[in-house]
Amino acid sequence: MSNLILHEYAQSGNCYKIRLTAAHLGIPIERREYDIMAGETRSPAFLSGVNANGRIPVLQVGDDYLPESSAACFYLADGSALIPADRFDRADMLRWMFWEQYNHEPNVATLRFWYGWVGEENLTEAQRLLLPVKREAGEAALTLMDEHLARTPFFAGGRFSLADIALYAYTHVADGGGFDLHHYPAVQAWLDRVATLPGHIAITD
Ligand SMILES: N[C@@H](CCC(=O)N[C@@H](CS)C(=O)NCC(=O)O)C(=O)O
Structure with missing residues (x-):
C-alpha cells in the first residue's frame, strides 16, 4: 500500500x-x-x-x-474481514454506512458539534429552530439502531464490519449532543462489545 x-x-x-x-x-x-x-x-x-x-x-x-x-x-x-465476503451482507454493510451519513451523523454528530464546539449561545436563529428537529431525528436513529441490535450482535452479516465502525464513531459520544444512551440498552451492549474487541482504539488515542 x-x-x-x-x-x-x-x-x-x-x-x-x-x-x-x-x-x-x-x-x-x-x-x-x-x-x-x-x-x-x-x-x-x-x-x-x-x-x-x-x-x-x-x-x-x-x-x-x-x-x-x-x-x-x-x-x-478492501479485501479484509471488515468487509463481508457474502454479496448481500456486503451491500447490507453499505446500507448502514449510507444510513449513518444521512439519518444519524447529521443529527447525532451535529448536535454534539453545536453544543460542544459552537456553544448553544452562539447558534444562529436557523440552527436554534433546528434543535428539536435534530433531537427528534437523532432519537429516531438511535431507536432504529436499538431495535436492530436487539436481534443481532453487529449491524451486517452478524459480524463486526465497517458498518459497526461507522456507527460506533458518533454513537459512543452521543451524550455530547444531549442524547441519553440509557434509553437504548441494545445500543449500549453493542458499544461495549465493539470497545472490547482486539485492535480497538479510543477516539482520544
Ligand atoms: N461526509 C463527510 C463529512 C465531512 C465533514 O463534515 N467534516 C467536518 C468535520 S466532521 C468538517 O470538515 N468541518 C469543517 C468545515 O466544514 O469547515 C465524511 O464522512 O467524511
Whole structure:
C-alpha cells in the first residue's frame, strides 16, 4: 500500500472512523491535524490541494486524495474481514454506512458539534429552530439502531464490519449532543462489545 496520510481534526468522529479501521487492520497512518474552528480546511491551499469540498477527513494515498470517511474506510478495508465476503451482507454493510451519513451523523454528530464546539449561545436563529428537529431525528436513529441490535450482535452479516465502525464513531459520544444512551440498552451492549474487541482504539488515542 502507498504511503498513507490522514488529514484530520482528531476529535471528529468521521476522522476517528478511519483511525479505528486502520487500527483494526494494523495499518500505520501518518496524521496531519487541521483546526476546523479556525477555518484551516477552507484555506485556498487546502481547497486546491487537499479537498475542494473544504472538509476533513481526507485520506491521502501517495499523491492521491480521498475525501469522505466511508470511502476512506472502504479503501483501507478492501479485501479484509471488515468487509463481508457474502454479496448481500456486503451491500447490507453499505446500507448502514449510507444510513449513518444521512439519518444519524447529521443529527447525532451535529448536535454534539453545536453544543460542544459552537456553544448553544452562539447558534444562529436557523440552527436554534433546528434543535428539536435534530433531537427528534437523532432519537429516531438511535431507536432504529436499538431495535436492530436487539436481534443481532453487529449491524451486517452478524459480524463486526465497517458498518459497526461507522456507527460506533458518533454513537459512543452521543451524550455530547444531549442524547441519553440509557434509553437504548441494545445500543449500549453493542458499544461495549465493539470497545472490547482486539485492535480497538479510543477516539482520544
Ligand atoms: N461526509 C463527510 C463529512 C465531512 C465533514 O463534515 N467534516 C467536518 C468535520 S466532521 C468538517 O470538515 N468541518 C469543517 C468545515 O466544514 O469547515 C465524511 O464522512 O467524511
